[in-house]
Amino acid sequence: MTQAIVGVFDSFQDAETAVSRLVQGGLDRADMEVHATGQANVPGERTVVDTRSSTATTDEVGVFGKIEHFFSNMFGADDRPDEVGDYQEAVRRGGALLTVTVVDEAHVGLVRSTLHEAGAVDIDERVAQWKSNGYAGFDSTAKAYTPDEVAADRKAFAVTRESLDVGKREVETGGVRVYSRATETPVSETVNLREAHATIERRPVDRVATAADLKEGSVEIRETAEHAVVAKTAHVIEEVVVGREATERTETINETLRGTDVEVVHVGAGTAGLKTAEQERPPGTQSADDAIVKTPTKSV
Known part of the structure; x- marks a missing residue:
C-alpha cells in the first residue's frame, strides 16, 4: 500500500528543510x-516551480497543473x-x-x-482564515x-498566554536534638531481718543428784542476726529511636495568568459599522494538537 503524504509550508525554504x-x-x-x-529549480532534484507572472490558465503546464496532475494520477480525474x-x-499565496x-x-x-517539526x-x-477574508x-x-x-496576507498578531510553573524547594523548619545522661533517683525499700539470741533459764529443782549430774560438760549456743544486703542491677526499660518521618500535604496555588487575544472585526465596505466580531487565533499560528498533514492514500 503506497501512501502519499502532503505537507503545506509557508515558504520554499521550509519545504526544502523538510526534504x-x-x-x-x-x-x-x-x-x-x-x-x-517564484523559485529556481535545484539541479538533480524533482522540484516543480512556476515562475509565471502573467494570468494563469488551466491549459498551461505549471506548478498548478503539476499539483492537479499529481492528485489526478492518485485518485483519478x-x-x-x-x-x-x-x-x-x-x-498561489x-x-x-x-x-x-x-x-x-x-x-x-x-x-x-x-513535516510537523x-x-x-x-x-x-x-483555509478558514482565507474564507473569513472572502x-x-x-x-x-x-x-x-x-x-x-504574501507579507500582508501573513501579517500576524501574537496571541500570548502565561503558563504557571509550580515547583518545590526544601526549607529547614526546625529539628530535634537527643541527649543521653546519667540520673540518680532515691528509693526506699522495707525488709524484715531475723535475729536468733541465746536464752538462759534457771529453774529451782529439789532431787538427789545422780552420776550424770556430777559430770562436767559445756554447751555452746550461737546467736545469729540477718543484715540487709544491697545489690543493684541495671535493666533497660525503654528505647528512644531517633529518626525522621516524611509527610505530604496538598497546597492550592492561586495565581492570575495574563495573555493577549486577537479580535478580528469584519467591516462592511464603505461603512464604519461593525458587522461581526469573533475571537480567533492570528494567521500562521497552530496548536500542537492540530492535524497539519493531509494523507490521501491509494493502493498500488
Whole structure:
C-alpha cells in the first residue's frame, strides 16, 4: 500500500528543510516533490516551480497543473479530493507544497513528524482564515501573490498566554536534638531481718543428784542476726529511636495568568459599522494538537 503524504509550508525554504531531514532519515529524494512559485529549480532534484507572472490558465503546464496532475494520477480525474484547490491556493499565496510518496508503511510516522517539526501548517485552519477574508475557492486565472501581498496576507498578531510553573524547594523548619545522661533517683525499700539470741533459764529443782549430774560438760549456743544486703542491677526499660518521618500535604496555588487575544472585526465596505466580531487565533499560528498533514492514500 503506497501512501502519499502532503505537507503545506509557508515558504520554499521550509519545504526544502523538510526534504533534507527526510533524506537524512533514509527516504529516497526521488519520492519527493516540492511545488512552489517564484523559485529556481535545484539541479538533480524533482522540484516543480512556476515562475509565471502573467494570468494563469488551466491549459498551461505549471506548478498548478503539476499539483492537479499529481492528485489526478492518485485518485483519478473524477475522484480527486475537494481540497486540491486549497493546496493550489496555498502555493498561489506564496507557500510550498511538499508531496512524499511513502512505499514502506514503517516510514509514515517518520514523515509525519518530520513535516510537523519542519513547520508544516494546518491547511484547514489556513483555509478558514482565507474564507473569513472572502476566499471562495481556487481561481486558476488568478495571479500568484507578490512578496508584498504574501507579507500582508501573513501579517500576524501574537496571541500570548502565561503558563504557571509550580515547583518545590526544601526549607529547614526546625529539628530535634537527643541527649543521653546519667540520673540518680532515691528509693526506699522495707525488709524484715531475723535475729536468733541465746536464752538462759534457771529453774529451782529439789532431787538427789545422780552420776550424770556430777559430770562436767559445756554447751555452746550461737546467736545469729540477718543484715540487709544491697545489690543493684541495671535493666533497660525503654528505647528512644531517633529518626525522621516524611509527610505530604496538598497546597492550592492561586495565581492570575495574563495573555493577549486577537479580535478580528469584519467591516462592511464603505461603512464604519461593525458587522461581526469573533475571537480567533492570528494567521500562521497552530496548536500542537492540530492535524497539519493531509494523507490521501491509494493502493498500488
